[in-house]
Structures are given as structure tokens and as C-alpha cells.
Amino acid sequence: MTQSTTTASAATPPLDLTDRLAGLAAGSATHALRHQREKVATATEGSYRALFDPALPGLSLAERFAVALHAARRTPSAALAAHYLARLRETGLDHAAIAAIEAGNVETVADARLRAMLVFTRKLIEKPVEGDRDALHALPAAGLSTPEVVTLAQLIAFLSYQVRLVAGLRALDGAVEGDALEPGAPQAGIDRAGETLRINGFTSEVLDWKAWLDVVPVERATPEQIAVLEESHPKAKVSDYYLFLVHQPEILRQRSAAFNAIMYAPGGMARAERELASTVVSCINGCVYCASVHAQRFEQLAKRNDVIAQVFGNPREAGTTAREVAIARFSVALTEHPDRIGAASLAALRQAGLSDAEILDGIHAIAIFAWANRLMLNLGEPVFGAGA
Numbered sequence: 001m002t003q004s005t006t007t008a009s010a011a012t013p014p015l016d017l018t019d020r021l022a023g024l025a026a027g028s029a030t031h032a033l034r035h036q037r038e039k040v041a042t043a044t045e046g047s048y049r050a051l052f053d054p055a056l057p058g059l060s061l062a063e064r065f066a067v068a069l070h071a072a073r074r075t076p077s078a079a080l081a082a083h084y085l086a087r088l089r090e091t092g093l094d095h096a097a098i099a100a101i102e103a104g105n106v107e108t109v110a111d112a113r114l115r116a117m118l119v120f121t122r123k124l125i126e127k128p129v130e131g132d133r134d135a136l137h138a139l140p141a142a143g144l145s146t147p148e149v150v151t152l153a154q155l156i157a158f159l160s161y162q163v164r165l166v167a168g169l170r171a172l173d174g175a176v177e178g179d180a181l182e183p184g185a186p187q188a189g190i191d192r193a194g195e196t197l198r199i200n201g202f203t204s205e206v207l208d209w210k211a212w213l214d215v216v217p218v219e220r221a222t223p224e225q226i227a228v229l230e231e232s233h234p235k236a237k238v239s240d241y242y243l244f245l246v247h248q249p250e251i252l253r254q255r256s257a258a259f260n261a262i263m264y265a266p267g268g269m270a271r272a273e274r275e276l277a278s279t280v281v282s283c284i285n286g287c288v289y290c291a292s293v294h295a296q297r298f299e300q301l302a303k304r305n306d307v308i309a310q311v312f313g314n315p316r317e318a319g320t321t322a323r324e325v326a327i328a329r330f331s332v333a334l335t336e337h338p339d340r341i342g343a344a345s346l347a348a349l350r351q352a353g354l355s356d357a358e359i360l361d362g363i364h365a366i367a368i369f370a371w372a373n374r375l376m377l378n379l380g381e382p383v384f385g386a387g388a
Contacts, residue, residue, distance in 0.1 A: 012026055012027045012031075012032075013026075013035045013038065013041070014026070015031075016041065016044075016045045017045060017048055017083075018034075018041065018044055018045065018162070018165060018166060018169070019031060019034070021079045021080060021083060021162075021166045022079075022165075022166045022169035022170050022173065022175075023079075023170060023173065023175050024169065024173060028173070030169060030172050030173040033172070033356055033357060033360055034169060034360065036357065037261065037262075037265065037268075037360065037361075037364065039257065039261035039265070040258060040261045040262055040265075040364055042257075043254050043255075043257035043258035043261060044161075044162075044165065044258055046253075046254040046257065046258075047158055047251070047254040047255055047258060048158070048162070049254075050250045050251045050253075050254050051064065051151070051154065051155050051158055051251060052064060052065070052087075053250075056151065056248075057147070058145065058147055058148040058151055059117075059148050059151050059152065059155075060091075061091050062088065062091035062092070062093040063113075063114055063117060064151075064155060065084055065087045065088035065091055065093075066088055066093060066097065066098075066101055066114060066117075066118065067117055067118065067121050067152065067155055067156065067159075068080075068084040068087075068088075068155065068159055069081060069084040069085050069088050069098075069101050069102070070101050070106060070118050070121050070122065070125075071121055071125050071156055071159040071160070071163075072084050072159065072163065073101070073102065073104065074104070074121075074122055074125045074126055075125060075159075075160075075163045075338060075339065076339055077163040077166065077167070077338065077339065079166060079170075080159070080162065080163055080166065085098075085102070088101075096110070097109050097110070097111065097114065101118065106118035106119060106122065107119070112142060112143075113142050113143050113144070115142075116138055116139060116141075116142035116144075117139070117142070117144070117152055119138075120135060120136075120138065120139060120152065120156075121152075121156050123135055124153075124156045124157070124160075124374050124378055125156065125159075125160065128160075128285055128286070128287075128373060128374045128377045128378060129285060129286035129287070129377055131374070131377055131378035132378075133212050133381070135378070136149070136212050136213070136378060136379065137212070139152065140213070146213050146214055146247055147247040147248055149213060149379075150244065150245060150247040150248045150251070150379075151248055151251065153374070153375060153378060153379055154245070154248065154251045154252075154255065154375070156374060157370070157371040157372075157374040157375050158255070158371060160370035160371055160374055161258075161367045161368055161370050161371035162367075163338050163370075164334050164335070164338045164363070164366060164367040164370050165363065165364070165367040167334065167338035167339070167341045168334060168338075168341065168359075168360075168363030168366070168367065169363070170341075170342070171341050171342050171343055171345055171346055172346065172356060172359065172360065172363075174343045175342075175343075176341075176342035176343065177342045177343055177344050178340055178341050178342015178343060178344045178345040179333070179337075179340045179341070179342070179344060179345055180344040180345065180347060180348075181326075181329050181330060181333055181344075181345050181347070181348045182329070182348070183322070183325065183326065183329075183348040183351060183352070184317070184319065184325040184326075184329055184348075185325070186319050186320050186321050186322055186324065186325055187310060187317065187318075187319065187320060188320065189306025189307055189309060189310055189320045190306055190309065191304045191305065191306040192305055192306070192309065193299060193303060193304050193305050195305075197295065197305060197308060197309055197312060199309060199312035199313055200312055200313060201288060202283060202288055202291045202292070202295075202312040203288070203291075203292055203295075203384075204292060204295040204296055204299065204305065204308065205292065205384070206292070206296070207288070207289050207292045207293075207382045207383060207384060208240075208382070208383035209239070209240055209241050209289050209376065209380055209381070209382055209383060210240055210380050210381055210383050211240040211241070211243070211244040211379055211380040212379060212380050212381070213244065213379070214244075215240050215243035215244045216243050216244070216246050216247060217243075218237050218243070221246065222249075224249050225246045225249045227249075228246055228249040228250075228252050228253045228256070229242055229243075229246055231253060231256060231257075232252060232253070232256035233256070240380060241375070241376070241379075241380070244379060244380070245375070255371070258368065259368055259371075259372070262274075262361075262364040262365055262368045263275075263278075263365065263368070265361075267357075268357050268358055268360070268361040269354070269357075269358040269359075269361035269362055269365075270301075271301055272298055272301035272302040273323070273324075273327055273358075273362070274361060274362070274365040275294045275295075275297045275298040275301060276298055276307065276308075276311070276324060276327055276328070276331075277327055277328075277330075277331045277362050277365045277366050277369075278290070278294040278365050278366075278368075278369045278372075279291055279294045279295050279298060279308060279311050279315075280311055280315045280318065280327075280328050280331040280332060280335075281331050281335050281365075281366055281369040281370065281373065282294060282369060282372075282373055283311055283312065283315045284315055284331075284332055284335050284336065285335065285369075285370075285373040285374075285377065286373075286377065287372075287373040287376050287377050288382050289376050289381075289382040290369065290372055290373050290376050291311075291312070292382070295308045295311075295312075306320055307319060307320050307324050311328065315328055315331075315332060316328075316329070316332055321352075322351075322352040322353075323352045323353060323354065325348075325352070326348045326349045326351070326352035326354065327349070327352075327354075327362060329348065330345065330346075330348070330349055330362065330366075331362070331366050333345060334363065334366045334367075335366060335369075335370065346359060349362070
């Protein structure tokens with residue numbers, strides 16, 4: 001009996017924070033499904049722990065939990081808000097500040113530094129495309145160092161991922177009914193494979209990206225920073241994006257692990273379909289750089305770009321097949337209204353032939369681009385002509 005109990009315990013991962021927020025029971029079908037992508041689960045938990053590590057220098061725990069509560073209230077997510085409110089109260093932040101965050105009146109927070117962070121948070125949560133250079137530069141003006149800005153940006157972006165992941169898991173578990181999504185009709189597309197698309201400000205051309213604050217010069221990077229850059233991406237040492245985020249190496253390490261496990265894991269949803277979902281999310285959020293990169297990857301994998309042209313034209317009506325239509329519409333819904341996602345929201349995906357394992361991969365891809373888009377939009381800008 002002891003041996004079988006031990007074996008069963010080893011086979012069922014213990015509940016982590018995401019499991020608890022999503023209301024998953026250990027060993028349930030949804031819990032087991034989620035932990036088939038154990039690398040994603042581990043990196044998600046690792047990201048939370050890195051971002052809220054008491055030993056992380058810079059932003060205080062009170063500041064980090066205040067930002068988390070504000071993000072959860074503005075999204076909104078009742079489950080995340082309850083968690084972060086409890087954690088914030090443990091920090092001893094004054095009652096007036098907590099009350100202001102709860103009421104959404106962050107402009108009345110007395111501490112100017114915290115107030116600047118909360119105003120930035122609201123902008124990134126509600127309309128990330130408005131988090132421009134001026135919005136970012138308001139943070140150093142309020143006294144934040146570049147590593148503190150990186151922590152704040154990663155935190156807000158992670159929370160955007162976390163809330164959509166939890167909403168998707170609750171839908172898979174049947175915990176909430178949610179809004180039903182219209183299945184829609186596929187549209188014939190014109191394949192222009194090999195041709196650069198330029199539609200509505202989006203493009204499939206190769207772009208570069210330039211940070212708005214100081215990056216870490218490779219020659220001055222610490223051994224830990226070098227190791228994280230090498231783990232993250234083959235071109236990380238020449239990328240402003242990675243050289244900026246590596247100001248906080250452990251947070252970048254966990255974020256890169258999550259991204260790579262989500263986008264490149266074998267099996268489940270076809271990689272081209274993950275790229276399609278990513279491109280839809282990027283267009284909805286207005287991230288020209290991310291849309292470009294993942295439009296290219298879709299074409300490389302699918303050997304066509306007809307549906308990408310549709311996404312650039314109108315992501316809400318895109319799709320040359322029933323599967324593509326369902327994926328695009330769910331990507332829009334989970335991006336814009338995670339609080340309305342539930343079991344009914346998955347019906348069109350299932351009707352189009354997606355399994356629950358494929359749907360989970362789609363949820364992961366949509367959620368990780370809530371994270372990726374906010375970093376790309378709010379820390380720098382695309383540079384055109386990189387492929388010339």
C-alpha cells in the first residue's frame with residue numbers, strides 16, 4: 001500500500017499557484033492535461049517566484065503586490081485580485097493606498113513613485129499600444145532605475161499572461177459557462193507566399209527592434225547574464241530586446257523557458273496554428289514587431305500566407321478553414337475579455353475538430369503573447385529596413 005501511494009503521489013504533480021487560482025483539483029482531467037506540458041507549468045511557477053522573490057533588489061514587495069492587485073482589478077480577474085489583495089495586506093502597505101487601488105483611484109496614491117508605477121500599469125493592462133516612449137520615460141523620472149523598470153514591465157506582462165492562462169484553464173475545467181463564440185464562416189484567401197505583406201500598418205517584412213532605455217553591453221555582462229542570454233535565444237547577444245531584459249536575468253530565464261516550451265513543444269496544436277494565434281493576438285494589441293515575426297514563422301511552417309493577409313486586414317473575421325476561424329475568434333476573445341471566457345467559449349474550437357490538448361496549446365500561445373506584446377510595445381520600437 002505504501003509503495004502504490006508513493007507511486008501515485010509521484011505521478012500527480014502537487015498543486016501550484018496556477019492550479020489553485022484556476023480551481024483545479026489534483027489528479028483531475030484538466031490538472032493532468034495541464035501538467036502534460038510540465039515545462040510550461042514549471043516556468044510559469046518559476047516566473048511567479050522570480051517576480052515576487054523577497055530578495056529581488058529594487059522594487060519592494062509592497063510595490064510589486066500593489067501593481068499586481070491593480071492589474072488584476074483592471075483586467076479584471078476576481079481570482080487573481082483576491083490572491084494579490086491578501087498578499088499585499090501582508091506587506092503592511094498603508095490602508096489608504098490599498099483602498100485607492102481597490103477603488104481604481106490610483107492618482108490619489110500619496111507616494112509619487114508608486115503612483116507612477118500604477119498609472120503605467122493601468123495603461124499596459126487596458127491598452128498596451130499606448131505605452132509609448134513618453135509613458136516609459138515617466139518611470140525613470142519618478143526615480144526607477146533601469147533594472148527596476150525591467151522588473152515592472154516583466155511583472156505587468158506576466159500578470160497579463162497569468163490572467164489569460166487561468167481563465168483558459170477554468171474554461172477547460174468547466175468552472176464557468178462564459179460567452180459562446182460564433183463559429184463564423186471560412187473565407188477564401190489569396191495566397192501570396194514569398195511576397196511581403198503590408199496591410200493596415202502591419203507587415204511580414206523583417207524588422208529590428210530598438211530599446212528606449214539602456215541595454216546591458218555584452219562585454220560588461222555578468223557570467224549569469226551571459227548564461228541566460230545563451231539559454232534564451234541563438235541571437236540574444238545581439239538583440240536589444242534580450243540585452244534589455246537581462247538587467248533581471250532570473251526573470252528573463254523563466255520567461256524564456258515558458259516561451260520556448262509554449263511555442264516549440266512537439267505534439268498538440270500544430271506549430272503553424274500556434275503562430276496564427278500569436279499573430280492574431282499581436283494584431284489585436286497593435287504590436288507591429290511581433291505580428292511581423294510570427295507572420296513570417298507561419299508562412300515558413302505552412303508554406304502560405306493567405307490567412308495572414310486576412311489577419312492583417314481584420315483578425316476578427318480571419319480564417320480560410322473552420323479551424324482557423326475558430327482559433328482566430330478565440331484568440332481575440334481571450335485577449336480582449338478573459339473575464340468572459342468559459343466552457344461555452346470552447347464549443348466552436350471543439351466543433352472545428354480541436355482536441356483539449358490542442359486547445360490548451362492555443363491558450364498558452366494566446367496568453368504568452370499577452371506577455372510578449374506588452375514587452376515589445378512598451379520597452380522599445382520596431383525598426384524598419386532590417387531585411388534590406
